[in-house]
Amino acid sequence: xxxxxxxxxxxxxxxxxxxxxxxxxxxxxxxxxxxxxxxxxxxxxxxxxxxxxxxxxxxxxxxxxxxxxxxxxxxxxxxxxxxxxxxxxxxxxxxxxxxxxxxxxxxxxxxxxxxxxxxxxxxxxxxxxxxxxxxxxxxxxxxxxxxxxxxxxxxxxxxxxxxxxxxxxxxxxxxxxxxxxxxxxxxxxxxxxxxxxxxxxxxxxxxxxxxxxxxxxxxxxxxxxxxxxxxxxxxxxxxxxxxxxxxxxxxxxxxxxxxxxxxxxxxxxxxxxxxxxxxxxxxxxxxxxxxxxxxxxxxxxxxxxxxxxxxxxxxxxxxxx
Numbered sequence: 358x359x360x361x362x363x364x365x366x367x368x369x370x371x372x373x374x375x376x377x378x379x380x381x382x383x384x385x386x387x388x389x390x391x392x393x394x395x396x397x398x399x400x401x402x403x404x405x406x407x408x409x410x411x412x413x414x415x416x417x418x419x420x421x422x423x424x425x426x427x428x429x430x431x432x433x434x435x436x437x438x439x440x441x442x443x444x445x446x447x448x449x450x451x452x453x454x455x456x457x458x459x460x461x462x463x464x465x466x467x468x469x470x471x472x473x474x475x476x477x478x479x480x481x482x483x484x485x486x487x488x489x490x491x492x493x494x495x496x497x498x499x500x501x502x503x504x505x506x507x508x509x510x511x512x513x514x515x516x517x518x519x520x521x522x523x524x525x526x527x528x529x530x531x532x533x534x535x536x537x538x539x540x541x542x543x544x545x546x547x548x549x550x551x552x553x554x555x556x557x558x559x560x561x562x563x564x565x566x567x568x569x570x571x572x573x574x575x576x577x578x579x580x581x582x583x584x585x586x587x588x589x590x591x592x593x594x595x596x597x598x599x600x601x602x603x604x605x606x607x608x609x610x611x612x613x614x615x616x617x618x619x620x621x622x623x624x625x626x627x628x629x630x631x632x633x634x635x636x637x638x639x640x641x642x643x644x645x646x647x648x649x650x651x652x653x654x655x656x657x658x659x660x661x662x663x664x665x666x667x668x669x670x671x672x673x674x675x676x677x678x
Contacts, residue, residue, distance in 0.1 A: 377616030380440050384415040388444040390429025391512060392422040392540025396478045396559040396643060397445040397605050403637050404475075407628050422539040425513035425678065426450035427462065434468040438612035440621060445475060448603045449516040452661035456669040457515035459676045465662065469608040470618050471654035473625035476643040478603040480521055480578040481563060482592060484555040485548055486570065493576045493595040496555070497529050505532040510544035510556035513537050514678050515669065517603040518544065521557040521578055523672035528596050548572055559603065560585065560642030578602055585642045601668075604646065606654065622651055 385408070387401045398420060405416040421429035430450050436442035444450075449457075451465045482493065490496045500507045511519040519535055526533060536553050538544035541562045547553045549571045557578065564585060567574045576592035577583050580600035592599045607625055609618060626648040628634050635645040649657070669675050 377614065377620050380617050380620060381412055381414045383441055384417050385412070385440070386436075386442045387416055387418050388429050388433045388442060389418060389420045390422065390426035390433075390444065390446065390450055391420070391516075392542055393420050394542035394562045395512065395540050396476070396561045396603070396641075397447055399561045399641050400475050400605055400638070400643070401445050403634060404625070404628060407631075407634065408624065411624050411628070423513075425454065425457070425515050427454065427458070430454075430463050430465075433608070434463045434610060436610055438610035438614075440609060440613050440617035443472065443607055443609045443621065444469075446606050446608050447478070447516070448661060448665065449513075449520075451606060451608070451658055452665045453515050453520065453669060454678075455662050456666035456675050458678045465658055466655070468611050470611050470613055471606055471608050471651060471658060472618060472622045473607045473629060473648045474646045474654060474657075475605040475607055475625075475629060476638050477646050478517075478559045478561070478605060478643050479583045480517055480557045480601070480603065481560050481567070481574045481583075481586065481589060482521075482525075482555065482557055482576040482578070483545070483548060483563060483567065483572040483574050485551050485553075486573050487551060488554055488573075490555075490575065491573065493590075493592050496575060497531055497595075500531040500533060505534075507531075507533045507555075508536045508553055509533050510548055510553040511535045511537050512541045512544050513539065515674065517559070517578075517601070518557045520665075520668055520672060521601055523674065524601065524668060525557075525592070525596065525599065527671060528599060545572065564642045583642060583644075584639070602644075605643075606658075618651065622648075 389397045401418045408416040433444040484490050509522050574589045578601050580593040638645050
């Protein structure tokens, strides 16, 4: 009996390295919990051909939008934990939703293993060009004059598009109401069309629209200027202390074998550090970020849950979903 137990234990110990050596054995799905065209989608489409070349298997991008990223996150958490389903998860999915939702159907800490930090995403405050607004100061004055009749577009409840606007409201005393969409692209499309006057948008999907003059950019969310739109001043110049950004992280289901997770972590870290990938990321308006160890990424997620929990509480939307 003891000999059988020893043989069973030995087989278990050998299985994980063997699984890692053979990985992947089929196409890998990269889940994006928002609509096509957003920052995570852009990152996935930059990384997928390089990962496919490195691993010799297709890396297929699959958008699963809805419920502020919850639908895609649940699908990933419940996927087979074998490394063949990974997700590019933004800060709302991994940090904000914990406080935003009364009952979140997944646990960002317990249900996922973080594999890599992909990029930081500065946001830009844009308005329809027909608005008599050319600066953040103009916007504050104009919104106050509308006496609560102004709406703004978001990519869902509790996402940065929403929270950054709520933070601006709390810091300036203006009144605006959110209009949720299933992603940045459909939201900014309605801002261009004039159906909604303004929004905070991630720079990736908005850059070409800004450059074409279809919307007017009046401020960036970070305290420092963003290299791809250097003429747009920080909101912090007008509203002191306003300094926020989103981030994108690659994760896998929590029970993914350690050796497989380590293999993915090493390859993602390698690819994200290449001049080709970091250069492409920078061109989209996102900022490349270094990838620490898996343990450090896990600690980072916990710290961000605490940080964004305070913002959600201050915005008065804790447990609102």
